[in-house]
Amino acid sequence: MKKIIAIIFSLMFLNGIAHAGMGVSFMAGQFSTDGSEKEKSGDKGPETNSKSIKETFYGASIYFEGTGDNGVTIGVDYVPLALELGSGSRTDTTSDSNESTDDSGTYKASADVEHLITLYTNIPMGSGDTYGLLGVHYAEVTTSETLPNSTYGDKEVFGAQVGFGMKRGNLKYELSYSDFESISLSSTSGSSTVSADADALTFKIAYGF
Numbered sequence: 001m002k003k004i005i006a007i008i009f010s011l012m013f014l015n016g017i018a019h020a021g022m023g024v025s026f027m028a029g030q031f032s033t034d035g036s037e038k039e040k041s042g043d044k045g046p047e048t049n050s051k052s053i054k055e056t057f058y059g060a061s062i063y064f065e066g067t068g069d070n071g072v073t074i075g076v077d078y079v080p081l082a083l084e085l086g087s088g089s090r091t092d093t094t095s096d097s098n099e100s101t102d103d104s105g106t107y108k109a110s111a112d113v114e115h116l117i118t119l120y121t122n123i124p125m126g127s128g129d130t131y132g133l134l135g136v137h138y139a140e141v142t143t144s145e146t147l148p149n150s151t152y153g154d155k156e157v158f159g160a161q162v163g164f165g166m167k168r169g170n171l172k173y174e175l176s177y178s179d180f181e182s183i184s185l186s187s188t189s190g191s192s193t194v195s196a197d198a199d200a201l202t203f204k205i206a207y208g209f
Contacts, residue, residue, distance in 0.1 A: 020066040021208050023170075025077070029202035031055045031085050031113075039192045057083045061116075063206065073122035073131075082112040085141070085198055111196070114140045118161060129168060133176055135161035141183055141196075152185045152194060163202075172206040 036050040065075025120135035137159035143152045163176025182197040 020064075022062065022064045023206055023208035025061045025063060025172075025204050025206035026059075027061065027202050027204040028056070028058050029200050031057060031083070031198055031200050033085050033111075033196055033198040035194065035196035037192055037194045053085070055084055057200075059083055065122075065208075071124040075120055075122075077118040077120060077135075079116040082114045082142070083116065085111040085113055085196075110144050112142050112144075114142050120161065122165065122167075125164070130164060130166050133161065133163040133165055133174060135176070135178075137161060137178060137180065139180070143185065152187055155183045155185060157181050157183055170208045172204075172208070174202075174204045174206070176202050176204070178202065 031054070033053045033055070034050075035053070036048055039047045039049075059079055059081050061077050061079045063075050063077040065073050067073045116137060116139040118135045118137050120133060122131040122133055124131050137157075139157055139159070140154055141157055142154045157180050159178050159180035161176050161178045163174055165172055165174035167173075178200045180198045180200075182195065184193060184195045186193045
């Protein structure tokens, strides 16, 4: 976090900051996640279960930004609340009494995006109030699960953001698309791995002070 803040101030200094401020924003959008779980052993050998999830989310953020003499804005946005990527469950039964490991039971798991930080820039388009949006995300993907024999850990991820917006007085309206890098998590027992790839479409209303 300290490194990101240092980068922000450096970029503002190089941009010849003319105005600095902070604000709050409210957002709504949809995560689209494609995931798969690969079990290393089973009744019929290795097994892969795949699932695609679309999850609507709502959230809020705080931001700090500066605008240069050329009209380019550079800022950092922080979402203090967790955003749910998705959740699911399934029930397995062990039909082979010779298996060394009993993996029967109900499997429940969910994943959240936490501590989402975005380093962004607003680039004026034409002579109006519209601008292009480019950003880089940093976040932690945290898991919560109920598994018979193991658990999964958490993962830091990065992502890219592109969009456009319009500024009217103290208000900004933005529509953006974000693509996060793929992640892979291994269970503590080593019996399975989970892979996932997520992207998001977000509409945001921001108010600057």
